[in-house]
Amino acid sequence: MMRLTLFSALLISTSVYSASTIEIFAANELLSDQGQQYFDIDELKRATKASVEVYNVQALENAELRVSQGLPADAKEAEKIARKRMASKEYRDDFLAIKKAVPGVLKVATYQIKKIPAFVFDHEFIVYGTTPIDALNQYKKFKRTRQ
Structure with missing residues (x-):
């Protein structure tokens, strides 16, 4: 019984801070094959079960x-x-x-994206100028402080 309770608590604590949607706004150089080695979007997808949408602002x-x-x-x-x-x-x-x-352009205007790369978590929190995993960590910290 203790294991089940501990496992349930672990599931709840990790899901509380997970985003359900992540929108990424980036430019050509970060989305190119060469840029992917520094800007690994797949790593972000593996780290979360969120729906991830990538927009090339160019x-x-x-x-x-x-x-x-x-x-x-x-x-x-x-x-x-x-x-x-x-x-x-x-x-x-x-x-x-x-x-x-066009939808990406509209979202840039809606979110008032100021610079790239930009990560929008759950339509409420924007992180600029970092890697995908660092952005996710910043979002998790933000969610913890709001609890």
Whole structure:
């Protein structure tokens, strides 16, 4: 009986400080293969059972640059070419990337993200400029102080 009580208490104490959602806002360099070695999001996923969503704050800009590359200065001609690109298979992934990037842009505005990387825990607590695990530890400390 003592083991069960101790185990239950341990489960409750760790789950109290765990986030249910974590949103990560980062840039190209941290999300690249090279950046992953310093910014291990998978480690954060393993350390918590939270739903983790990653937003590349440069995704919209990246896609727009690819789609608008080589457009002429004349607005009517540029619009004509852009419409052709929208219908082409060659640019389909870029337009899908733009569509996918919009929710991240809206969340940056909603949370009033000031710098990156930023970690938003349970829509209530933001940690800036650190590693994923350090951000999680800061959130846990915040939750403990609020109890």
